[in-house]
Amino acid sequence: MNPDDPRAQRTRARLREAALTLAADADPGTLGVAAIARTAGVNRATVYAHYRDADELLTDAMEDALSQAARAAAVCPLDAPPDRAPAPIRDLFEHVAANAALYRKMLGPQGSPRFAARMRERMTEELTTRFTRGERPSGPTDTPADLHAAYLAGALTGLIAHWTANTPALPAGRAADTAWRLVVGASTVG
Known part of the structure; x- marks a missing residue:
């Protein structure tokens, strides 16, 4: 075909x-x-x-969502202030909030393991490419770029899964800011 x-x-x-x-x-x-x-x-x-x-x-069917998550991970400015998420992360959380029921089901216990894995994989690929080009947050320089990328992609996927599973959830803006503080904090550990 x-x-x-x-x-x-x-x-x-x-x-x-x-x-x-x-x-x-x-x-x-x-x-x-x-x-x-x-x-x-x-x-x-x-x-x-x-x-x-x-x-x-x-x-x-969720490929557009996967692409949006990967793009958000890839275009976040590294110099964004740690207390307010950059626009791509805010947009991602707004998108997830608008489709929370579907994300809750896709990432939940009875959901799609393939979707969750693909989400992590797509974000890891985008971040690895970016980190390899030298566009990497400050932090442990002895950590391979792909390992650092996989860590952040897994954390973001897990945070989205947890956020959508909890009702009432934080508003999207607060969730995005919280996620960003965690990403920035995670990048400086080491």
Whole structure:
């Protein structure tokens, strides 16, 4: 199947939309291919022609969110004051707040391990690239760039998972500022 074929693109878009619709009302870990196919108006074979399983489909459906998280990690100014999160982190937390129910489900105990892993992986890649270019927060200089990046990406993913799981949660701005203080503080330990 040619992924550039407009029909394949339309089918994938319908599948992603169906998966997100269902994930908003059910635990992602309990979603099956049959339910997604039914909601998208296709047969199960069509789903399997595009994705290995429902979890892979959900992760693909959340790709925009993953990209936003990775971009936020990659473009934060290193000289931002420690008491107020820079705009990319604030934007990320606003996005997560607007989609809190879905993030709570995707990152929760019955959620998508693939999504959580992919989120950490994408942020780690972006941060490693940035750190390797020399754009690295102050802190332990003997820590390899990829290890430092993985630490911060895991911490941010875990913080988002915890924040969305707790209701009532801190407002997005306060959560972003708190996350930033933790990132800045974590970068200076050592």
